[in-house]
Amino acid sequence: MLLGMFVCMVAGVLYTVRLDVEIRRQFEGKRWALPARVFARPLEIHAGKDLDTQTLEKELRLLRYRKTDSAETPGTYSKKKQQIIINSRGFVFWDGQEIARRICVNFTNHQVRNVTDVNGRLELGLVRLEPLAIANIYPSHNEDRVLIKFDGAPKLLIDALMAVEDHRFYNHHGIDFAGLLRAIVYNIKAGRTVQGGSTITQQLVKNFFLSNERTLKRKFNEVVMALLLEWHYSKEEILEAYLNEVYLGQDGRRAIHGFALASRFYFDLDLKELQQDQIALLVALVKGPSFYEPRKHPDRAKQRRNLVLGVLEKQKLLGSEAAVTAKAALLGVTKKAPSGATLYPAFLQLVRQQLKRDYQEEDLRSEGLLIFTTLDPIVQTNAESRLKERLDILEYQHGLPGHQLQSAVVITSVENGEVLAMIGGSDPQFAGYNRALEMRRPIGSLIKPVVYLTALENPDQYTLASIIEDEPYRVPLYGDKSWSPENYDQKFHGPTILRNAFIHSYNVSTVRLGMGLGLENVIKTLHRLGFSDPVKAYPSLLLGAVELSPFEVSQLYQPIAAGGYRVPLAAISSVSNRDGRPLQRYPLELEHVFKPDAIYLIKAAMHEVTRQGTASILQALLSESLKVAGKTGTTDGFRDSWFAGFSDEHLMVVWVGMDNNEPTGLTGSSGALRIWADIIRAMPTQSLSLELPDNIEWALIDPVTGLQADDNCQGAQWIPFIKGSVPDDPAPCMQNPVDRTLKWFKELFH
Amino acid sequence: MYHRANLCLMILGSLFFLYGCAATYHPPGPLPPEISLPQSVPPAPEQKQIPEPSSRAVSDLIANADHMEQSGELETAAASLERAVRISPKDPIPWQRLAQIRLLQKDAVQAEILAGKSNSLAGRSKRIMCRNWQIIKEARYLAGDVKGALRAEDKIEEFDTTN
Numbered sequence: 001m002l003l004g005m006f007v008c009m010v011a012g013v014l015y016t017v018r019l020d021v022e023i024r025r026q027f028e029g030k031r032w033a034l035p036a037r038v039f040a041r042p043l044e045i046h047a048g049k050d051l052d053t054q055t056l057e058k059e060l061r062l063l064r065y066r067k068t069d070s071a072e073t074p075g076t077y078s079k080k081k082q083q084i085i086i087n088s089r090g091f092v093f094w095d096g097q098e099i100a101r102r103i104c105v106n107f108t109n110h111q112v113r114n115v116t117d118v119n120g121r122l123e124l125g126l127v128r129l130e131p132l133a134i135a136n137i138y139p140s141h142n143e144d145r146v147l148i149k150f151d152g153a154p155k156l157l158i159d160a161l162m163a164v165e166d167h168r169f170y171n172h173h174g175i176d177f178a179g180l181l182r183a184i185v186y187n188i189k190a191g192r193t194v195q196g197g198s199t200i201t202q203q204l205v206k207n208f209f210l211s212n213e214r215t216l217k218r219k220f221n222e223v224v225m226a227l228l229l230e231w232h233y234s235k236e237e238i239l240e241a242y243l244n245e246v247y248l249g250q251d252g253r254r255a256i257h258g259f260a261l262a263s264r265f266y267f268d269l270d271l272k273e274l275q276q277d278q279i280a281l282l283v284a285l286v287k288g289p290s291f292y293e294p295r296k297h298p299d300r301a302k303q304r305r306n307l308v309l310g311v312l313e314k315q316k317l318l319g320s321e322a323a324v325t326a327k328a329a330l331l332g333v334t335k336k337a338p339s340g341a342t343l344y345p346a347f348l349q350l351v352r353q354q355l356k357r358d359y360q361e362e363d364l365r366s367e368g369l370l371i372f373t374t375l376d377p378i379v380q381t382n383a384e385s386r387l388k389e390r391l392d393i394l395e396y397q398h399g400l401p402g403h404q405l406q407s408a409v410v411i412t413s414v415e416n417g418e419v420l421a422m423i424g425g426s427d428p429q430f431a432g433y434n435r436a437l438e439m440r441r442p443i444g445s446l447i448k449p450v451v452y453l454t455a456l457e458n459p460d461q462y463t464l465a466s467i468i469e470d471e472p473y474r475v476p477l478y479g480d481k482s483w484s485p486e487n488y489d490q491k492f493h494g495p496t497i498l499r500n501a502f503i504h505s506y507n508v509s510t511v512r513l514g515m516g517l518g519l520e521n522v523i524k525t526l527h528r529l530g531f532s533d534p535v536k537a538y539p540s541l542l543l544g545a546v547e548l549s550p551f552e553v554s555q556l557y558q559p560i561a562a563g564g565y566r567v568p569l570a571a572i573s574s575v576s577n578r579d580g581r582p583l584q585r586y587p588l589e590l591e592h593v594f595k596p597d598a599i600y601l602i603k604a605a606m607h608e609v610t611r612q613g614t615a616s617i618l619q620a621l622l623s624e625s626l627k628v629a630g631k632t633g634t635t636d637g638f639r640d641s642w643f644a645g646f647s648d649e650h651l652m653v654v655w656v657g658m659d660n661n662e663p664t665g666l667t668g669s670s671g672a673l674r675i676w677a678d679i680i681r682a683m684p685t686q687s688l689s690l691e692l693p694d695n696i697e698w699a700l701i702d703p704v705t706g707l708q709a710d711d712n713c714q715g716a717q718w719i720p721f722i723k724g725s726v727p728d729d730p731a732p733c734m735q736n737p738v739d740r741t742l743k744w745f746k747e748l749f750h
Numbered sequence: 751m752y753h754r755a756n757l758c759l760m761i762l763g764s765l766f767f768l769y770g771c772a773a774t775y776h777p778p779g780p781l782p783p784e785i786s787l788p789q790s791v792p793p794a795p796e797q798k799q800i801p802e803p804s805s806r807a808v809s810d811l812i813a814n815a816d817h818m819e820q821s822g823e824l825e826t827a828a829a830s831l832e833r834a835v836r837i838s839p840k841d842p843i844p845w846q847r848l849a850q851i852r853l854l855q856k857d858a859v860q861a862e863i864l865a866g867k868s869n870s871l872a873g874r875s876k877r878i879m880c881r882n883w884q885i886i887k888e889a890r891y892l893a894g895d896v897k898g899a900l901r902a903e904d905k906i907e908e909f910d911t912t913n
Contacts, residue, residue: 044837046807095829096814125810126837415839416832563870565863574829585825588832588848590863596870648840686840691871 019221020228026209027233027241033139034147034368034578038342038351039131040375041418041573042091042098045105045115046126050684052110055378056084062132062377064268074100075273082107085118089270091130094574094582098128110684132377135342137352138254139365144340146260147368147578150240154272157259158239159317160283164308166200170235174201174226201226204242248282249289254340256289266294266333276318277326281305281333294333302331345431346424347375350551350571353437358584359575368578373571374418379683383409383421384428386678391426394656394674398665406659407675408435408550411652416588417558417567420650422551433659440547441640441655444633445505445614445668447526447544449560449602451514452502454525457598459725462513464499464601465699465706470509475539483539485511488634497706499719502605503613505632507543514542528593530555530566544633553644553653560602561629561646563691564594596693597722603629603690604720610645614669621677627688628680632668639663641671648686652676695723702731710734805841808834812847819851827851842871842878849885858893862886880909 043059045051057067060077071078071087078085083106090100102118115124138144162169168179180197198206205225229238249256249265256265262282263271269278284304285292294301306327313323342348351373355364363369387407395405403426411421424434433439455462470493475483485507487493493506501509514522519537526535526546535546548556551569559566567590574585606629610618614632622628630645641656641664654672658664664671701719702709706727709716713733811834818827828851834844849864865885872878887902 044807044833046805046837048805048807049837095826123806126807413836413839416835418836563867565867565870585829587825587828588835589860590867592863592866689840691873693870 016224016228019224023209023225023228024232027229033366034145035139036137036364036367036369036371037133038135038137038348038371038373040134040373040377041420042093042128042131043378044126044128045103045112047112047114047123049112050110051107051112053079053082053084053107056105058381059129059132059378060084060086063129071102073273075270082113086129088127089130091128092580093128094576094580098130103127131372134344134373134375134377135348135351136340137364138340144251144254144261145244145257146264147244148240148258148260148271150236150243152272153240153243153259154274154279156276156312156317157243157271157279157283160279160308160312161200161239161242161286163311163315163317164283165203165286166198169200169239172199172230174199174228174230175223199226200242201229201238204238204245205229207245207247208241246286247289248285249293251337251340265337268334268338275326275329275332276322277305277309277329278332280308280312280326281331284308294331295335295337298331305331341431343429344375344377344380344422345429346434346436347373347380347419347422347571349424349434350419350422350437354571355575369583370576370578370580371572372574372576374413374420374573375571376420379411380421380423382682383411383423383679386682387423387428387675388426390675390678391656394666394671398670400664404658405664406435406657407672408439408655409652409675409679410436410550410554411650411679412554412558412569414558414561414646414649414651415565415567417562417569418573419554419569419571435655436550438549439655440549440552441657442545442635443548443553444544444635444640444642445507446553446556446631446633446642446644447542447546448502448505448510449606449631450525450529450556451510451517451522451542452498452605453560453594453598453602454517454522455498455513456601456722457525457594459597459722462498463721463725463727464497464502464605464719465701465721465727466498467495467706468498468501468509468513470494470496470501470506470512473508473512475511475515477539485543495704497701497703497719499605499608499717500703503608505609505614511539511542515539526556528566529557529559530568544635550653550655553642554651557644557646557651557653559593560599560606561651563603564592564596564599566591566593596691597695600690600693600696601720601722603688606630606645607688607690615643615645615673617669617673618677621674622681625687626680626685629688630673630676632673634667634669637663638665638667641666642668643672643676645676645680646688647680648688650680650683650685652680654679696720697723697726699726701727702733704733705731707731708734805838808838808841808844811837812844815847815851819854824851824855828855840871842868842873842875842882845871846878846882846885849882849889853885853889853892856892858889861889861892865889876909880906883909 057079064075066076068076068078071085074087074089076087083104085102085104087102088100091098103124104116104118104120106113115127116122117124136144166176166179168176172179176199179199184197202222205222209225244258247255247257248262251265256262259282260271262285263269263274267274267278281294281301284301287304292301292304309318309323309326312318313320318326351371355371387409391405391407395402406426408425409421409423410419412419422436424436456464472492473485477483487507488505492508496506496509519539519541522542523535523537531548531552535541538545555569558569567588570586572586575583577583607627609615610628610630615630618628626647628645628647630643633642634640639657639661642654644653654676656664656666656671656675698718698720700709700716701707702713703715703717707729708727709731712735713731811830815827815830818830828848831844831848831851835848838844845864845868849861849868852864853861865882869879869882872882883902883905887899887906890899890902
């Protein structure tokens with residue numbers, strides 16, 4: 001008998017020790033699998049920034065700021081003509097804290113005039129708003145959660161939880177026998193279940209460690225574990241875990257855990273921004289999130305909420321006046337739950353692709369990483385609207401079947417290669433095939449800057465004034481096969497200078513030039529610009545018979561736009577752990593891949609494309625003050641319409657075509673270029689300024705002969721040269737010095 | 751009569767002189783005439799500006815980077831300068847300061863490239879370019895490229911004498 005008792009005791013102790021180990025391991029280790037949170041770039045506000053009131057309001061609305069008369073509470077703003085007052089929420093960035101404060105932004109002529117504190121006394125140099133959360137990467141079991149600290153929870157929430165769920169929380173050790181009895185009595189009196197018998201600690205144990213089965217063993221475990229939890233941890237630690245763990249709703253496959261996420265899920269507000277009645281509703285939901293689901297069962301939810309308010313009033317946690325107001329309030333839940341899915345699926349795909357280089361999939365889903373990206377939601381949403389509008393117009397104008405024309409857009413910043421926006425199809429929110437990243441199409445004439453840059457790097461052999469024959473040309477292939485390229489207009493243009501062959505996108509002369517340069521050299525340039533895949537040395541490469549995604553084209557054009565400095569296009573700026581401590585930064589790292597002089601020449605020629613070449617329609621589409629550079633591309637049978645172009649600040653690549661590769665009848669100029677122009681016109685960007693390197697000089701050239709010209713030569717063009725490569729000889733059209741002197745003397749004597 | 755013969759001789763002499771000079775023709779003046787200026791023609795070198803002073807926001811970020819550098823937080827300083835680059839990408843000063851930070855971090859390659867980038871945006875500001883060449887010199891010494899460092903030193907002297 002004694003032995004039996006002893007064995008039982010030992011077994012009980014061992015079992016308890018096992019539970020103890022399990023509890024401590026789980027509670028102290030990784031408490032929750034937290035989804036990774038993905039953020040857009042924070043909006044920086046400073047004097048001189050190109051930003052107008054509408055754009056700032058748009059950003060504030062995205063950040064869920066509410067417009068009020070005087071912006072008295074965090075998360076609100078007010079607007080008065082050319083002034084916006086923001087009561088910011090603040091944010092802890094890894095490189096510094098942005099404090100919550102009331103700031104006043106004054107505008108003038110679509111620019112920020114100044115940023116001051118709200119009294120207007122102190123001018124602030126730079127203010128960063130908190131970044132917009134754009135996506136979550138969920139744990140495999142699809143739990144979602146936003147963590148809060150005990151100190152960060154509203155006092156009323158804690159009070160209400162105690163009052164309703166566990167009145168003697170601070171007085172028991174995990175199990176509250178008195179409370180259990182009281183709950184039974186209270187519920188019998190009320191005629192229904194108002195108070196639960198389980199303590200908050202027990203509820204946490206149930207949620208945290210145990211399944212839903214109703215067995216004696218489970219109940220025993222619950223009691224032991226609750227006691228152990230109380231033994232090891234403080235009341236605050238237990239309550240904090242409860243606040244974050246409690247199950248409060250369901251959004252499809254996504255489970256809503258914790259009060260912070262529930263606050264966003266039901267009210268689209270931060271927990272600390274909730275009113276008393278809203279806090280009461282969340283507490284009401286603890287009892288049965290699906291039974292009291294306020295969107296589906298508003299009456300039940302309201303009744304339960306008011307019951308909670310009644311308890312609060314009775315326990316003097318709420319004044320009776322406040323309780324009356326709160327009971328009368330509408331439920332206040334948003335009509336639709338904020339979607340757990342991202343609004344920017346194409347960009348997020350790029351983020352995940354870049355994260356995969358450094359992180360395991362499981363870490364992304366469970367470690368609660370904070371991922372700070374380069375997405376500019378204003379640029380992105382603006383591009384989406386312009387794209388949709390223009391695609392409709394193009395379909396109508398060109399008699400194309402409705403909703404079949406597809407497109408992809410990539411917008412990056414020129415100097416640091418940050419991806420600001422990405423659209424993967426005509427329906428930007430559709431998280432399917434991402435044409436910007438996954439689709440590879442022939443790039444047509446977008447290859448030409450690569451060919452001409454290869455030539456212009458050798459000023460001894462080629463300048464923009466070199467003559468190239470645009471005459472019938474046969475490229476021998478294998479055996480007795482050959483290839484004869486043709487021009488878009490089916491004509492030959494005779495001897496032409498490189499500049500003109502380039503800006504008018506002549507095919508025949510480009511192939512002649514490329515064959516002269518050597519295909520291997522053109523491929524080398526392609527690789528130096530940033531295209532890393534192997535490329536076969538077929539002559540058709542010279543006309544763009546190489547398939548690239550719009551994203552890869554962006555990488556190709558970035559070093560050209562940035563003066564010969566290549567930077568890998570990046571969607572992520574940094575990653576922090578769940579506490580905000582930096583884990584990894586993606587610093588700005590450049591490679592100097594081309595000399596500034598050759599780049600200057602190709603940029604100048606690409607600018608001419610937009611003035612006098614295949615993209616000259618831009619002169620009519622853009623304001624005179626906005627200078628840009630770019631190149632059109634059209635592939636055989638009008639299957640792909642491309643435009644890649646840049647200002648000083650932004651590089652944008654646009655593709656238009658059909659998924660089934662059917663012809664669209666659109667050229668680069670009549671299709672992609674129109675979208676490009678619509679988008680760039682609607683975003684603030686710095687006009688192209690060509691910084692003149694020391695060894696560049698400009699000369700007037702006769703385009704017929706490629707020789708030096710003067711005013712006497714009709715159609716003479718100013719062309720840049722690398723110093724020492726200006727042609728020495730005068731063109732025949734130029735007045736020779738003898739004639740000019742004679743003319744001078746004649747004028748002298750008459 | 752004598753006067754007229756003299757004039758003829760002068761004209762012939764002038765023509766001969768001019769014809770001799772005509773082997774290489776130079777267009778009149780360094781700047782294309784105003785009337786035929788296409789939009790792409792850049793400002794003539796004479797008109798090249800010293801870059802505009804950094805804006806208040808950029809200055810604040812640079813000051814913050816200085817502060818971070820002094821407290822040994824070099825990566826935070828770099829992040830502050832990258833913010834400045836984001837705000838004002840054509841301002842050579844943040845690029846230069848970033849080059850200095852990379853130099854302090856013993857990243858010779860990035861230090862030289864970033865200083866070169868700053869140079870490409872420096873217009874005619876000899877002060878900025880001189881400082882960039884100093885960074886390039888130090889980066890080259892750090893990388894063990896003594897010859898390259900000496901070439902950079904020549905550049906610095908060039909700026910010193912022209913200043």
